[in-house]
Amino acid sequence: xxxxxxxxxxxDDDESLRTAxxxxxxxxxxxxxxxxxxGDFLLQPPPDRPGCLLLDVRMPGPSGLDLQAxxxxxxxxxxxxxxxxxxxxxxxxxxxxAGAVDFLTKPVEREALFEALQRALDRDAAQRVxxxxxxxxxxxxxxxxxxxxxxFDRIVAGQINKQIADTLGIAERTVKLQRAQLMAKLGAxxxxxxxxxxxxxxxxxx
Amino acid sequence: xxxxxxxxxxxDDDESLRTAxxxxxxxxxxxxxxxxxxGDFLLQPPPDRPGCLLLDVRMPGPSGLDLQAxxxxxxxxxxxxxxxxxxxxxxxxxxxxAGAVDFLTKPVEREALFEALQRALDRDAAQRVxxxxxxxxxxxxxxxxxxxxxxFDRIVAGQINKQIADTLGIAERTVKLQRAQLMAKLGAxxxxxxxxxxxxxxxxxx
DNA sequence: GAGACTATTGGACGAAAGGGCAATGGAGCT
DNA sequence: AGCTCCATTGCCCTTTCGTCCAATAGTCTC
Numbered sequence: 001x002x003x004x005x006x007x008x009x010x011x012d013d014d015e016s017l018r019t020a021x022x023x024x025x026x027x028x029x030x031x032x033x034x035x036x037x038x039g040d041f042l043l044q045p046p047p048d049r050p051g052c053l054l055l056d057v058r059m060p061g062p063s064g065l066d067l068q069a070x071x072x073x074x075x076x077x078x079x080x081x082x083x084x085x086x087x088x089x090x091x092x093x094x095x096x097x098a099g100a101v102d103f104l105t106k107p108v109e110r111e112a113l114f115e116a117l118q119r120a121l122d123r124d125a126a127q128r129v130x131x132x133x134x135x136x137x138x139x140x141x142x143x144x145x146x147x148x149x150x151x152f153d154r155i156v157a158g159q160i161n162k163q164i165a166d167t168l169g170i171a172e173r174t175v176k177l178q179r180a181q182l183m184a185k186l187g188a189x190x191x192x193x194x195x196x197x198x199x200x201x202x203x204x205x206x
Numbered sequence: 207x208x209x210x211x212x213x214x215x216x217x218d219d220d221e222s223l224r225t226a227x228x229x230x231x232x233x234x235x236x237x238x239x240x241x242x243x244x245g246d247f248l249l250q251p252p253p254d255r256p257g258c259l260l261l262d263v264r265m266p267g268p269s270g271l272d273l274q275a276x277x278x279x280x281x282x283x284x285x286x287x288x289x290x291x292x293x294x295x296x297x298x299x300x301x302x303x304a305g306a307v308d309f310l311t312k313p314v315e316r317e318a319l320f321e322a323l324q325r326a327l328d329r330d331a332a333q334r335v336x337x338x339x340x341x342x343x344x345x346x347x348x349x350x351x352x353x354x355x356x357x358f359d360r361i362v363a364g365q366i367n368k369q370i371a372d373t374l375g376i377a378e379r380t381v382k383l384q385r386a387q388l389m390a391k392l393g394a395x396x397x398x399x400x401x402x403x404x405x406x407x408x409x410x411x412x
Numbered sequence: 413g414a415g416a417c418t419a420t421t422g423g424a425c426g427a428a429a430g431g432g433c434a435a436t437g438g439a440g441c442t
Numbered sequence: 443a444g445c446t447c448c449a450t451t452g453c454c455c456t457t458t459c460g461t462c463c464a465a466t467a468g469t470c471t472c
Contacts, residue, residue, distance in 0.1 A: 351419095353419085376419095376420075376421090377420070377421050377422080378421095379420080379421055379422065379423090380419080380420055380421065383419090383420080383421095384419095
């Protein structure tokens with residue numbers, strides 16, 4: 001899994017500002033791409049690649065806040081930094097409550113912008129790691145048969161094989177077999193690891 | 207552990223507004239208390255009691271943001287809702303980044319205020335549950351001797367008693383004893399539970 | 413030094429876990 | 443029916459776990 005360099009998506013209807021931002025970001029070593037509107041960005045779905053968004057708030061058509069709300073519903077949303085010319089407290093609070101990394105006002109200082117974008121990229125990287133981890137976990141559990149899953153639940157509940165066999169109405173030998181199978185599927189080498197997996201699974205968004 | 211009803215701490219230098227807010231909150235069934243300044247609030251440290259803060263931003267002396275920053279450093283900070291008469295995007299973003307529940311502007315609508323305060327109280331309740339849980343966990347682990355802790359680490363790493371005895375340079379018999387002791391101290395009945403505890407401990411802020 | 417206390421160890425026993433081998437029985441396919 | 447495939451089970455064996463009683467060595471207190 002080769003990690004692509006991150007890309008910053010700049011959505012602003014002011015073309016001169018947009019190109020200036022792209023040039024500034026490019027000069028700083030960032031890969032960046034511009035979009036004249038929310039629709040432009042949604043029409044060109046970027047490949048699943050590390051990055052973040054730099055959004056204007058007020059634009060003809062859907063606003064930056066609308067775009068943020070839309071992206072939040074999808075599976076792998078990129079972190080958002082807002083950059084607006086209008087001092088709108090309501091919008092800023094709404095954006096931050098919706099998870100924006102920062103909400104900057106034009107004219108923006110170079111350092112403030114870069115600092116915010118870097119935080120957004122860091123957050124994206126962290127989210128990617130966490131999502132990949134969650135995905136692996138989910139896939140591993142999805143590979144379990146219903147019976148294996150039932151045995152798993154009772155193991156982590158502290159039951160011993162005999163009790164599990166009893167409550168499930170199957171032979172203890174079968175429990176042992178399914179126990180070995182589920183541990184193999186989950187890549188666990190001990191009951192303690194099963195407990196750790198159970199705890200992590202429980203705390204996954206679902 | 208009897209849960210006291212939550213209290214809303216209103217910090218605002220405008221006395222007429224403050225009393226109006228207290229009356230409004232009282233009429234809505236909230237327990238509320240007023241403070242004329244940040245210093246007043248800090249001088250009267252409220253007992254550790256469920257609640258939240260309703261803060262003005264601009265006040266003579268330390269601002270609401272200063273108070274928020276100070277409270278964030280203590281162990282059990284109450285959630286903060288800001289209520290300000292000045293439309294200051296910079297302040298609102300700073301407040302939200304620092305974890306404020308909401309940032310409202312005067313004049314505020316009744317429902318918006320109550321909704322924000324309710325969210326703050328809900329967050330406080332959730333934080334209290336999480337903190338109590340974390341505290342219990344930490345206390346349980348603090349009761350372990352260094353040797354028991356070492357054995358615990360190796361158990362959750364998947365080592366069996368014989369290996370643990372070998373790496374620690376002690377007899378297997380001793381490992382068994384310490385294993386039983388640490389499980390008793392942690393209230394665990396199975397290796398799987400030890401794994402769960404290890405996972406939870408790892409994700410505690412520390 | 414005597415006594416108390418803790419940590420550690422040895423030996424031993426029953427229960428449980430892990431796994432190999434073979435048999436059973438049902439579902440599905442030819 | 444004949445066949446394979448797979449889940450289930452019984453039997454047996456070894457290893458590990460959990461726990462009993464007893465004993466040793468070291469530390470701390472009086």
